[in-house]
Amino acid sequence: MGDDSTALRRVLRQAGGPEILDVLAERxxxxxxxxxLLEVMRVRARALAPxxxxxxxxxxxxxxxxVVPFERLRRAEDAVLSVVPAEFELVTLSxxxxxxxxxxxxxxxQNKVISTIRNTEVAADPTNALALxxxxxxxxxxxxxxxxxLxxxxxxxxxxxxxxxxxxxxxxxADRDTGNLAFERRHLAEHLRLLTDAxxxxGSAEPEVRLTVLDPRFAPVTAGLDTTDDPGRESGRGYYSGLCFKIYADGVEVGDGGFVDWTARLLGNRKERLLISALGMDRLS
Structure with a gap:
């Protein structure tokens, strides 16, 4: 089954046995x-009262x-959008x-996202959709x-x-690798400049960028950047490759980013490179 939880075993017993999982998931x-599943939800919804x-x-x-007031959140969104350069195309995601x-x-x-019954899932991170x-x-x-x-x-x-x-x-x-870490140098500097400007x-006087080098080959990418080394970072290892970073404002973590291999895997081309990053708008509001 791939899941030995007590709750799952109980549900499968009630549903007629563990083979029901194979029928639903594979057959x-x-x-x-x-x-x-649409019919199951229709029947369940029909039984509900207001x-x-x-x-x-x-x-x-x-x-x-x-819990964040609309006005505060909207001001932060407008402030962030005001510093986005023309090189970045703003996309309205589903x-x-x-x-x-x-x-x-x-x-x-998969349990960390809300899956739907129509072979979709509710957005949990815009960088995944942007990567697609x-x-x-x-x-x-x-x-x-x-x-x-946004x-x-x-x-x-x-x-x-x-x-x-x-x-x-x-x-x-996203772009193709051209050697000498050129992609990494150029785009990391662009992301950090845009994010710290945002x-x-x-309203933060001086954001702090903490960089973590995950692969020694990426150490030259950090040259000339106004950052702090954070070699002890544990989160993001295995998620990011090469290098990752966090952004702090007034001592509070507000941003995160790094290099990933998603487009290389999506396109089946090891030469593809991708840098992702994000800021938490509720924390900046």
């Missing part, structure tokens, strides 16, 4: 599984409004992505791709101090 086509929906609205942490968009190219457990768009554009064009987006996302994991949904401003830069535009 039914995607279209047939969607047809079945009071049931209201009760779920007040108890489900995913569906309530943000609120859903293809099933596996977060777990297939990246090392993200960048891959499409790189496939159809030989030039570099620079994309940016998106409200939902993450299923629950830990103290985390919002169930929040806004992210994300950047991706943090300043939101």
């Amino acid at each position: 039914l086509s995607g279209a047939d599984l969607t047809t079945l 009071a049931d929906v209201l009760r779920r609205y007040t108890s489900d942490r995913f569906v309530g409004p943000s 609120p859903v992505a293809p099933l596996g968009a977060h777990s297939t190219p990246a090392t993200v457990d 768009e960048a891959a499409v554009r790189r496939r159809d064009s030989a030039g570099p791709v620079r994309l940016a987006a 998106q409200r996302v939902v993450r299923a994991q629950h830990f103290a101090g985390a919002y169930p949904h929040f806004g992210l401003f994300a950047l991706v830069s 943090v300043r535009a939101c």
Whole structure:
């Protein structure tokens, strides 16, 4: 089964045995599984009373409004957008992505995103959708791709101090490797300059960038950058490759980024390079 949790074993026993998981996950086509699950949801929704929906609205942490006032969030979004250079194309992303968009190219457990019954999943990180768009554009064009987006996302994991949904401003830069770490030098400097300008535009006097070199070959990329070394960072190892960074404003972490191999894997071309980064808009508001 691939999952030994007590809850799953209990559910499978109630559903008729562990073989039901194989039937649903492997034997039914995607279209047939969607047809079945849509009918299940239709039957369950038909049994609900208005009071049931209201009760779920007040108890489900995913569906309530943000605790950050709209005016504060909008001011931060406007401030960030005001510093985006013309080289980056702003994209309006869909609120859903293809099933596996977060777990297939990246090392993200599928349980950390909200999967739907239509072979899609609710956006959990705009860099994943931007990477897909960048891959499409790189496939159809030989030039570099620079994309940016503001998106409200939902993450299923629950830990103290985390919002169930929040806004992210994300950047991706994609191109082909031309040797001598030229892509890495150019685009890392661009991302850090844009992100720190955005943090300043939101009111932070002097953001701090902490760089972590994951591969010694990437050490020359940091030359000349106004950053702090952070060799002890544990998060992001295995997710990023080569080099990653965090951005702090007034001592609070507000941004994260690094190099990933997503477009190389999506396009089946090891020469493809991709840099992703994002700022947490709720923390900057």
